[in-house]
Amino acid sequence: MIKKALCALPLALALVSTTSTAKAPEDILDELAAKSKSPYLTQSPQNRMMMPDNPAYDIAAEGEQLFKQKRGPKNASLEQCDFGKGPGVLKGAYVELPRYFSDTGKVMDFESRLVYCMKTLQGYTDNDPQIRQRHGNTDIMKLTTYIAMQSNGMPWNPPMNHPLEKAMRDAGEELFYRRAGPMDFNCATCHTNPSGTRIRASVLPNIKIPEEWTKAISWPAYRVGHEAVRSSQHRVLECLWQMRYPNLKPDSDVNIALISFWTDRARGQPAILPDMKR
Amino acid sequence: MLHKTPISAAVAAATLTLFTAGCTATGQVQPKATEAPAQVDYTKMKPQELAEYLVFQSGSYDLAQPTQEGTTGKDRLTQDELQKVCSQVARSGKEIDDKTAERINKMAMATIKYPEGGIKLGDWRKGRDIAWSGFGFRTAHNPDDHNRGTPGGNCYNCHQLAADRTGGTIGPSLTGYGKIRGSSPEMLKYAYEVIYNPHAYFACTQMPRSGAKGLLTQQQILDVMAYLFDPASPVNK
Numbered sequence: 001m002i003k004k005a006l007c008a009l010p011l012a013l014a015l016v017s018t019t020s021t022a023k024a025p026e027d028i029l030d031e032l033a034a035k036s037k038s039p040y041l042t043q044s045p046q047n048r049m050m051m052p053d054n055p056a057y058d059i060a061a062e063g064e065q066l067f068k069q070k071r072g073p074k075n076a077s078l079e080q081c082d083f084g085k086g087p088g089v090l091k092g093a094y095v096e097l098p099r100y101f102s103d104t105g106k107v108m109d110f111e112s113r114l115v116y117c118m119k120t121l122q123g124y125t126d127n128d129p130q131i132r133q134r135h136g137n138t139d140i141m142k143l144t145t146y147i148a149m150q151s152n153g154m155p156w157n158p159p160m161n162h163p164l165e166k167a168m169r170d171a172g173e174e175l176f177y178r179r180a181g182p183m184d185f186n187c188a189t190c191h192t193n194p195s196g197t198r199i200r201a202s203v204l205p206n207i208k209i210p211e212e213w214t215k216a217i218s219w220p221a222y223r224v225g226h227e228a229v230r231s232s233q234h235r236v237l238e239c240l241w242q243m244r245y246p247n248l249k250p251d252s253d254v255n256i257a258l259i260s261f262w263t264d265r266a267r268g269q270p271a272i273l274p275d276m277k278r
Numbered sequence: 279m280l281h282k283t284p285i286s287a288a289v290a291a292a293t294l295t296l297f298t299a300g301c302t303a304t305g306q307v308q309p310k311a312t313e314a315p316a317q318v319d320y321t322k323m324k325p326q327e328l329a330e331y332l333v334f335q336s337g338s339y340d341l342a343q344p345t346q347e348g349t350t351g352k353d354r355l356t357q358d359e360l361q362k363v364c365s366q367v368a369r370s371g372k373e374i375d376d377k378t379a380e381r382i383n384k385m386a387m388a389t390i391k392y393p394e395g396g397i398k399l400g401d402w403r404k405g406r407d408i409a410w411s412g413f414g415f416r417t418a419h420n421p422d423d424h425n426r427g428t429p430g431g432n433c434y435n436c437h438q439l440a441a442d443r444t445g446g447t448i449g450p451s452l453t454g455y456g457k458i459r460g461s462s463p464e465m466l467k468y469a470y471e472v473i474y475n476p477h478a479y480f481a482c483t484q485m486p487r488s489g490a491k492g493l494l495t496q497q498q499i500l501d502v503m504a505y506l507f508d509p510a511s512p513v514n515k
Contacts, residue, residue, distance in 0.1 A: 163321040167328060171320075174329035177369035179361040181354050182347070182415050182493060183432070183486040188368050190448070199435050199446045241418035245339070246351025248418065252338035257329070 023153045025272045026051035029215065032270070036211035039196035043203040047224060047276045056145050056222040056229050056274035059137075063146030066139055072122030072130070081117035083110070083147070084159075094151035095271050098260045100162035107168045109259045111233050112251035114143060134233070134250055141229050145220045145274055152273040156214065156266040165260070168253070172261025175254065176207070185243040187258075191216075202278065207265050214269035217262050221275035229274065232259050346415055346424045347492065354417070360385060364482035379481035386477035389490040390470075393500065397466045400497060405505030406512070408498050409433040410443070415493065431494055431502055436485065439505070440512035448484055456507035457514040469506065473499050 026048060033041040042048075067078045083093035084101070098109040104116065115131055118124045124131050130139050160166055179186040190199060191207045198204065205216035219232040233255050240248055248254055320328055332338055333355055343351035357365065360382060367374045374382075411430020416422045422429070433439065438451035445451075459465050471478050474489030488494040494502070505511050 167320045167323070167325070170325035171328040171332055174325045174369065175332065177365055178329060178333070178357070179365045179368065180357050182491045184361055184364070184491075185486075186365065186368060189484045192368075193448055197447050198444075199448065201444050237419050241416050241420060244354065244415045244417060246343040246345075246354055246417050247340040248338055249340065253336040254332050254338035257332055 024052065025054070025152055025275060028153055028270045028272050029275075032211045032215065032272075036209065038209065038212050040203045040205045040212045041215055044278055047278065050224075051276050054222050054274055054276050056220060056276070059142050059222075059229050060145040060149050060274065063142035063144070066142055067146055072118065072124050072128075074121065074123035076121045076123075078114075078117055078121060078143070080121055081114070083113055090147050090150040092151050092154050094148045094273065095154045095156050096158055098165070098168065098256055098263065099159045100164050107162075107164050107256055107260065109232065109251075109256045110148070111140065111144065111231060112256065114140065114147070115251060135230070136228055141220065141231060144231055145229050148220050148271075148273045151271055153270050155268045155270055156217070156263050158260065158263045158267070160264070168257045169260040169264050172257035172259070172264075175258055176261055181244040183244055187239065190239075207262065210266060210269045213262070214266040215272055215275065217266050218272040218275040220273070221277040223277050225278055230277075343417055343421075345417060346422065346429075351417065360477060367482045374482050382477050382481035383479065386475040386481075386487070386490070387471070389487070390474045390478065391489070391496070392470070393496045397463070397470050397503075398500065399461075399466070399504040399507055400501035402501070402504040402508040402511040404498075405501035405503065406440075408494065408502050409439055409505050429493060431488055431498070432486065433502065440515070442512055452506060453513060455513055456509065456511070461507045466503065466507065469503055470499060473502060 029041060029048065029051070032038075070077050080087045082088075082101075082103075083090065084096055084099045085091075085093045094110055097113065098107050100107050101113070101116075108116065111134075118131060126132065134140055158165070158169075160169065176187040176191075179189075187207075190204050193204060193206060195206055195209055195212065196203060197206075205212040207213050207216075217232065219235060220229045222228070223230050233250060236255055236258055237248060240246075318331065320331075323331060334341070334352070339351055339355060341350060341352035341355070345351065345354055363378060363382060367378065408428075408431045410433070411428075412432050412435055413427050414422050414424065414429020433452075434443070434445045436446045436448040438445040438447065438453050441453055468479075472480075472485075473494075475487045476483045476485040477487065486493060489496070489499055506513055508514065
């Protein structure tokens with residue numbers, strides 16, 4: 001089984017390099033903007049201009065090396081990691097997450113699955129910096145950027161075949177509308193307003209407008225203000241911080257439910273990977 | 279494992295509880311951060327029930343995290359009556375019905391406490407600082423230290439205020455508010471009440487209950503009102 005997958009790998013990578021040149025992330029954004037005339041999609045001409053030179057590409061190149069390198073206590077690469085489309089298949093895997101995995105009996109988002117592979121294949125544990133350090137210029141962000149890019153331009157398509165996948169998405173929808181905290185915020189407070197609505201100077205994406213929402217959930221994105229590539233889980237954390245909610249643990253089920261729901265709401269729209277955000 | 283068929287997924291679903299319980303029992307290593315308590319079956323819960331479970335029992339949030347007001351993360355996530363009703367309204371995607379709106383209005387009005395000395399405008403300069411500050415009560419991964427600053431009112435996030443700076447557009451523009459509305463006692467009382475608890479007039483509004491939730495003191499509300507009403511304030515220039 002391992003041998004078969006290894007033989008298929010060079011082919012898979014060759015496919016990736018041809019498809020990823022087909023349509024650049026900025027072309028996808030331009031098409032969405034032309035179609036929807038959304039102020040959210042066009043709010044930053046500077047970012048749009050910088051997209052061909054997105055610093056995320058250098059980070060992805062480091063991620064590719066990390067992915068193939070034998071590392072960790074078990075001295076193994078991540079090339080046998082199964083992101084849902086079989087061991088080693090990266091193309092299109094990112095846009096089909098979160099999904100149910102029979103080996104863990106759980107719905108996992110991309111990041112929790114990556115961590116699972118780093119633990120099971122490479123032998124890392126929760127105490128290792130490779131697992132603990134999530135945000136910033138970390139291994140996890142390098143790997144995330146490399147792997148996510150292999151789904152650039154593909155439509156979001158998280159599977160809804162397993163009852164747990166539906167359960168997590170539906171719970172995520174409830175969480176999205178659940179008001180709490182000292183300011184009574186839910187996600188809907190800021191993400192269901194008419195297109196073009198702003199929080200101070202930032203244009204807010206509306207979850208009910210799929211062309212806006214696909215950009216909103218296109219993480220990893222290089223955040224110019226942070227000078228770093230950020231993940232979906234990081235964005236959840238940032239919004240919870242504004243909402244005055246307590247800290248959320250990485251890979252937790254609240255994370256996965258919210259990300260299941262938000263990915264479902266961008267279904268069919270092309271992913272912009274990597275993106276560039278304010 | 280290579281080929282996931284609907285059949286193998288269904289079998290896995292059927293044996294899920296058994297499977298995860300078996301793993302824990304035999305002490306097999308499972309990644310801690312992604313581990314769900316094996317005793318519950320998410321697919322047997324209604325969406326809202328599961329959402330509540332995820333918030334309070336799945337180990338997702340740091341429920342013990344201390345807050346600036348001396349409570350815990352768990353208290354922050356525990357909904358009061360208004361939050362419960364307004365979540366349902368938001369979730370339904372429909373306009374709030376008149377009966378529910380009236381109930382919320384009444385409930386909100388009952389929370390309002392008035393300054394002992396009456397509603398007198400404070401200092402618009404202080405009010406400007408409060409209106410333009412988003413500091414305070416943030417927790418998550420980077421808690422605000424209230425020893426380092428006074429919590430603000432966040433008004434600018436949702437309202438255009440003075441013309442000299444860019445504010446948000448979730449709420450209506452308040453530029454020229456005092457000039458347009460005047461400063462009659464009735465008007466001042468209304469504005470005080472809206473800032474203290476906006477649900478008294480706008481049931482299930484997006485605007486926070488700054489007075490009722492203890493985010494701003496009565497004096498701070500009077501200062502913010504001065505920023506909105508004082509003819510010398512940039513809001514009315």
